[in-house]
Amino acid sequence: MAELHIQPKKPAPSPWLLVILAVVVLGVAAYFFLRPDPKDEPSAPATSGPTAPVADTLAPNSPAAESRAAVPADNDSVTRQAAAQPAAASPARTVLLEMSATLTQLVDRADLRDDASIREQRDNFTSATARLADGDPNASLRPGFVAAASLLQAVQQKGYPNLEAETNKLLRQANQLSGHDATPAEQAQNKEYLAQLSELLNMVSYPAKDIL
Amino acid sequence: MSQPTIVRRMRDLPDFEMAPNSPDVRGWLVRGGDGQPLGTVDELLVDPEARQVLYLNVVLEAGLPHVPPPAPHTDHRILLPVAAVNIDTEGQSVFVTQLRRDTVAAYPPFVDFMLPPDFEASMQQALG
Numbered sequence: 001m002a003e004l005h006i007q008p009k010k011p012a013p014s015p016w017l018l019v020i021l022a023v024v025v026l027g028v029a030a031y032f033f034l035r036p037d038p039k040d041e042p043s044a045p046a047t048s049g050p051t052a053p054v055a056d057t058l059a060p061n062s063p064a065a066e067s068r069a070a071v072p073a074d075n076d077s078v079t080r081q082a083a084a085q086p087a088a089a090s091p092a093r094t095v096l097l098e099m100s101a102t103l104t105q106l107v108d109r110a111d112l113r114d115d116a117s118i119r120e121q122r123d124n125f126t127s128a129t130a131r132l133a134d135g136d137p138n139a140s141l142r143p144g145f146v147a148a149a150s151l152l153q154a155v156q157q158k159g160y161p162n163l164e165a166e167t168n169k170l171l172r173q174a175n176q177l178s179g180h181d182a183t184p185a186e187q188a189q190n191k192e193y194l195a196q197l198s199e200l201l202n203m204v205s206y207p208a209k210d211i212l
Numbered sequence: 213m214s215q216p217t218i219v220r221r222m223r224d225l226p227d228f229e230m231a232p233n234s235p236d237v238r239g240w241l242v243r244g245g246d247g248q249p250l251g252t253v254d255e256l257l258v259d260p261e262a263r264q265v266l267y268l269n270v271v272l273e274a275g276l277p278h279v280p281p282p283a284p285h286t287d288h289r290i291l292l293p294v295a296a297v298n299i300d301t302e303g304q305s306v307f308v309t310q311l312r313r314d315t316v317a318a319y320p321p322f323v324d325f326m327l328p329p330d331f332e333a334s335m336q337q338a339l340g
Contacts, residue, residue: 002294003295004230004231004234004235004256004265004294005230005233005263005264006222006230006231006260006263006264007229007230008227008228009226009227009229
C-alpha cells in the first residue's frame with residue numbers, strides 16, 4: 001500500500017534581501033572603481049627639474065625672497081636642458097614639458113586643487129601639451145604656452161593677488177608668441193617667456209603668506 | 213462531531229510540494245492487476261491538514277471494454293485511493309491490482325470535483 005506525502009514549500013528569500021544584497025554589491029564595486037587613484041593624490045614635489053623646490057617643503061618662517069635667490073637662473077637651465085635633448089626636440093618644447101610636471105604638482109596642492117577654475121585650466125594645459133608630449137613635430141608650442149600662463153593666472157587669482165600684473169604680462173607674452181622655435185628670434189622670445197614663466201612658477205610655489 | 217476532511221487539488225496549493233520520499237505521480241501510467249494500462253494520473257487530491265495525498269485522479273484510456281464514451285470535450289475519470297495502489301518508482305507506473313481493463317467499467321466514475329458523502333463507500337465496495 002502506497003503513501004504519498006506533501007510538505008509546505010520552503011520560503012523563498014525575501015526579495016528585499018536580494019535588493020539589499022544587490023545594493024551592497026554595487027556599492028562595493030563603485031567604491032573600487034570610483035575611489036581616487038593614488039596617483040592623483042597630492043604627493044611630495046619632485047626635487048629635480050627646471051624649477052625650485054615647491055613651497056610645502058619650505059619652513060614656515062623662511063622668507064620667500066631668500067629662497068627665490070637660491071634658485072638657479074632659469075635662462076641657463078633652459079639652455080642646459082636643450083643641450084641634453086635630442087636634436088629633434090626644440091629647447092622650448094623640452095622646457096615646457098618639464099615644467100608641466102611641476103605645474104601639475106603645484107595645482108594638486110591642497111589649497112589649490114579644489115578650485116574649479118584651476119581645475120579647468122589644468123585640464124586645458126594637459127590637453128594643450130598632450131601633442132607635444134606625444135612627440136608630434138608639427139605641434140605648435142603656442143597652445144601650451146597660453147595654457148600654462150592661464151593656469152598660473154588662475155592660481156594667482158586664487159591666492160596671490162599681488163602677482164596679478166606679472167601673470168597678466170605673462171599671458172600677453174604667451175599670446176604674442178608664434179608657437180614655433182625655429183628662428184633665433186623665436187627662440188629668444190620663447191626663452192624669455194619661459195624664464196618669466198619659471199620665475200612666476202617659483203613665486204607661486206611658496207605659500208601665499210610667504211609671498212604677500 | 214469530527215471535522216470533515218477538506219480535499220484539495222494539488223495544483224491549487226502552490227505553497228505545497230511533494231515530500232522528499234514521495235514521487236510526484238502525475239503523468240504516470242495506471243496499470244491494472246494484469247499489468248495492462250488503464251489510464252494516466254492527472255491530478256492528486258490531497259488533505260493539506262494531514263499533508264497526505266488521499267486520491268489519484270485518473271483519466272481512463274479511450275476504448276476500454278464496457279466503458280461508455282465520455283461526452284464531447286470531456287474525459288472519463290476515476291478516483292483511486294492512494295492506500296489501494298502500489299507505486300513502481302523505477303517504471304513510473306501506478307498499479308491497482310483489484311482492477312483490470314475489463315472490470316474498470318464497474319468502478320464508480322468521477323464526474324465532478326465535489327465528492328458525494330457516499331462516494332468513498334462506493335469506491336471501497338468496488339475495490340472489494
